[in-house]
Amino acid sequence: VSAPATAARRLGREFFARPALEVAPDLIGCTLLFDGVGGTIVETEAYDESEPACHAYVGRTARTAVLFGPPAHAYVYLSYGIHQLFNFVCDAEGHGAAVLVRAIEPHEGVHEMWARRPAARERGGLCSGPGKLAQALAIGPEHNGRSVLAPPFEVLARTGQPPAIVAGPRIGITKAAELPWRFLAAGNPYTS
């Protein structure tokens, strides 16, 4: 992937300055790179302050401040005391919303991913889950609040035809579990 070719595909702030429910399916098929390591986004979930599964539901706190900040920034937090989860902050500044990236199809820097995730048994397990993804790309709490429009982040628009997308309920939540706000690339084997 040459630098001039990727520069033209780079997503801008306006892409993320929309409701998370619009951004989440639009991200399927886009490319996420962190320090040159990453691949094609194949699974996302939308979260919005209007529903209780979203951390922003409780209002602005020290933890959720980033969610209410400007869009196109990273929201990274610790889940179950062990796993880092990476989200794109979405919607207008002042509105708490985000899209969780749950899985990518590995393309760039696959060797680094294997080094960081020796527990993965096959290529399909490198980035097939939000915790795995953050570990494979070496995204951590130090990146919370960072802009995704500048290095080490690089987010690229898809090329070619839009992929087939299927929606379903979000994973691992107990509140608002009925909302079909999870989006997957149809038939893709690199999902969680």
Add this chain to the structure above:
DNA sequence: CCTGCGATTTGCT
């Protein structure tokens, strides 16, 4: 292959 459980920390009640 599939199911069940422990890990480990933070934020909010």
Add this chain to the structure above:
DNA sequence: GCAAATCGCAGGC
């Protein structure tokens, strides 16, 4: 004090 946007391993079939 407890629940949490998960993962990997052990053990059983």
